[in-house]
Amino acid sequence: MRLTRPLTVGVALSASLLGAAAGGTVYASADSPPSQLAAPYVIRDASGTEALSVQLQQGVRNTGSFDFSVAGVGDWTGVITVAPVSARISHLKGISTGLFEATGATTPVPATVRMEGEIDQSHNSAAVNIWVSQPGHPGQAHYLLQTGSPPNASQALRAAQQALTALQHQDWPAIWQMAASSVTDRYTQDQFVQVMSGQQQPSMSSASFSGHRPIAVVSGISYYTQPITFTTGVGGSATTYTASLVLVWEKGQWRFAGTSQPQPSS
C-alpha cells in the first residue's frame, strides 16, 4: 500500500539511514536453513498494486535479488540482505543501489531502494516498508507492502456456489460484479456482457460441485479451486464436462476469475 509519494527525505537523514543500515545489518548464521527463498518468492500487497519478488542469490550467502513492482509506475531491482530468523521467516533489511525501469520504458536508470520488513512463508504473509528513489521525483517514495487478511475458506465455498449459479444462468452482469480484477481491469460490465452474450454456446442444463481442493498460493496470489461437473444439451445430444471454478482472494473477498478449460467427462 502506498502511503505517501513523494516522501521527501533530507540529505542528512538519507546519510544517517545509509549509515544505520550499514552498521545494523544482520547476517544469518552459517546453520541457517539454506532452502529459504531459493526459488523466486512473490508477495503482493493487499491492494494488488505492489508486488515484491525475492530470490536468494546463488553463490552469495544471505543476499537476495529483488524485483519490486508498482503497477503503472515501474520496477526496481537490486540486491538486499536476507536474514533468516527461523525456518520459514526471513527479514529483509538494507539499502540497495539498484535500478529503476519505468513502465513502458526499456532502459533502466540507477535508483536507491531501502527495505525493512519480514516475510513469513508459512502463513504467506509479509509486511515490508520500502523507500525508493525515482528519476524526476525529489526525495523518496514510501510504500508499505502488506499482505491482506488471510483468505477465508468458508466464504470460498459460498462464493463458488454463487459463481456456478450465475454461470449456469448466463447471468453475465452478476458474474462481472463478482469477477476478479483480471476481468474487470480489462472489461467494463457492458463490454463483458456484450462479449459473453455474443457467443453461440450451448447452455448448461445442469451443474454441480465435484469435490474440492485446498486454498493454494501461487505467485503470491491465493486461489480457491472448485472442481465442477456440468452438462450441455439435453437427451441424446447431452455432453458432460469437468472443469474447475477458480476464485481469487482480492482485497478481502473471493472474486471469480473463470474456469479452467472444460474437458469432456469420460
Added chain:
Amino acid sequence: MKAATGETIRGGLWHVTRSSLFVLLASMLLIIQGIGLVTRPTAALAADPSPGTPLGSVHLSVSCSSGIGVGITFDGTNLWYSCYNQSPDLFRASPTTGQVSASYTIAGGLGALAYDAADNVIYASYGGSNIGEVYSIQLDSHKNVVSSKAIFNTCSFSCLTSIDDGLAFDAGTHTLYFSPDTSTTVWHLSTSGTVLGSFPWAGTGCYNSGLAIGDELLFEGADGCTTVYVVDKATPTKLDFSFSTGGTRDEGLTCDDSTFRQDAIWSKDAYTPVAYAFAIPSGSCGVGGKPVGTRTVEFVHGINGNYRQFECGNLSGSFRAVLARLCAQPAQFTVDSFPYYQDQGYSSSSGQACPNMPAPGTNTGILYVDPHSIDPNVCDSKGALAFSAAALDAHLAKLSGPVSVVAHSMGGAITRGWLALAGTKGASDPSLSKVDSVLFMQGAQAGSWAAGVGGALNSVPIVDRIVQEATHLAHLDANRPGVIDVAPLSPWYKSVNTALRYPGVPTQLAYYNFYSALSLQLRVNFGPFTLDEGSFNAGDLVMLPGSDKPTDMPLAGGAKFLPGGVRTTNRHEFVMPDQIDINPLDFAVPPLLAGDIQRVLASPVTHFNFSTQTDQVMVTGCGPRSPQASVTSEVLRILQNPTKGCS
C-alpha cells in the same frame, strides 16, 4: 621429386632416383648458398609484379634429417612442410619467420602436401616405404593435428618411386590432382582415390614435380628445369603461361593469398629447409584449394555447445539444415566453427580435463572480464564471454575473406563483444577487413531473463510456470562466468554498450537478426464460454524480444537489436512468430497445466527447438517480393550476397 636422368631404385631406404639425390643434394646446396637466396620475405610491394617475380624466401627452422623434403602447403596462417623417410615427418611453421611451432609423426615419411580448407584437412602422400599411400590429416580450429589416417593407395594406377612430390586439392570439385615422382602424367582423383581422369603435364624436358591449385589455375612445377608451368583446369593440356624460378629446385607448390600483398606461389626446395615465394597473378589464389571469392561462414555456437559438432566433417549439432547445405557447396562456402575459451569441444575422456585448450587471450580491451574466471581444467562452454570475444576478434582476422559470422544464442553475446572490440579499434581492426556481414539467430543481444531473476513478477501464474520450466531446461548455472555475463544488465553488457558507437554495428557490416515472438494468447473460460485476457510475448522462452534500439538495455534482456533503428537493404530483423492459446487458469488443474506447458515447449520457435527446425520456421523474406520462406532458405539466400541481402 623428379630426377632429371637416371635409374629408379626400388628397395632399401632410398626409393628414389640415385642420380638425382646425391648429386643434386650437394650441388643445390652450393647454388643456394652461393646466390644467397635465404632471405626473409620482402615487405609489401609497390605494384603488381609480373608472374614469377621473386617475393622472398623463408628458412624453415627444422631441417629434414633425411636430407629430403618436398611437401609444402599453406593453411591461411601457417606453412606446413614434410620430410621424406623420417620421423617426425610433418612440420608447421610461420611463413614469415620459418619458426617451427609444431611437428608430428604421421607415417614415418611423407611426400607432397595439400591443404583442404573446406574440411580443414591436409592431404599428404607417401615419402618412404609407404609407397602409394595417401593420408588425410585432420586439423582443429587452431591448426593442430588431431588425427590422421591412410585413405587410399595409388599403386593400382601409379606406383613409380618411393616419393610423391605432386598433390593438389581443388575445393571447388572436392577432388585431388596427383603426379608422382618421375612422372609427366597428372591424375585427377576423388578424395577416396577413384581415378576421374588423367592428362599430360604442360611442361617439357623434365618431369612434373609439385602441383598447386590457385582458383581456376593448376600450377605444375618442373624440378631440374626451374620453371613453373600454369594451365587452366578446364583445359589442362593447354599451357596458359609459365615462369622461371631462377635456380630453385621446385618440388611442392602451394599458393598463399595473405603473407604478401601480392598473391604468391611457394616452392619448396628439395634438399634444403627453404621455401621460395614467387608472384602469381592477382586473384589467382584461393587458400586450401578454394575458388577465389569463396565465402567463409564463421559459426559461433550457443551455450552448452561443442564447436566440433559444427564442422563439415562432423555435423552433429544444431543448425544442421543450414550448415549441411553450406558444406555441400565447397566452391562457394567454407564453414568454420569457432571454439569458445573453455569450449566443450576441448573436453576429453583421456583423464586430462581440457587438453589442447589454449590460454585465454588478453586483448579483451574494454570488455568486462571476471579476473577469477580463468581455469584450464574447465571446458563447459560457459566461460567468460570477454575471452571468447577477444579470441573471435583474432580468429576472424586470420580467415580468408569474405567472411560472414553466424551467431546463435550466447554466441550472439560473444559476437556483440567482438563487434564492440572491433568498433572501438575501427578500421585498424584486421577482422573488419575480412568480415562483411553478421547474422544473429536468437542471439543474446541484451541478455537472457533465464539467467537473471526476471519473470517472477508476471501476474499470471501459468506464465510463471512456463518461465520456470524454460529456465530449468536452459541449464544455466548461475555460478559460471558466461551465465553471469549473459544476464541482462550484467557488467558484461554494460561494457559492450559502453563501446557502442551508434548505430551499434560498424557501418561497413551487413546485419541480419532472427528473433522469436511466441505469443501466449490468454483465453480464460467461463464454462463453455471464453474471454480474451490479452497476450504475453514470451520471445523464444529463453530470450524475450526486448528492444530494437541499440542503446536500450531492458531489465529482462532481449534478442532484438537493429543498428541504426531502420531496416535497409543490408540491415534487417526477421521476426519468427508463433501463437499458442492457453487458459491462464489451467494452472489449477495439473494435467491441463502439463498439457499447456508441453504445447508451448513444442513450438518450433522456442529456443529449444528452433535450431533443429529452421526448415519448418517461416519468416517473411526481405527481398523485393518478400515471400514467406523458411529460415533455412532465407539464411542461405542472404549468404549468397549478404552485403545486399534485402535488395
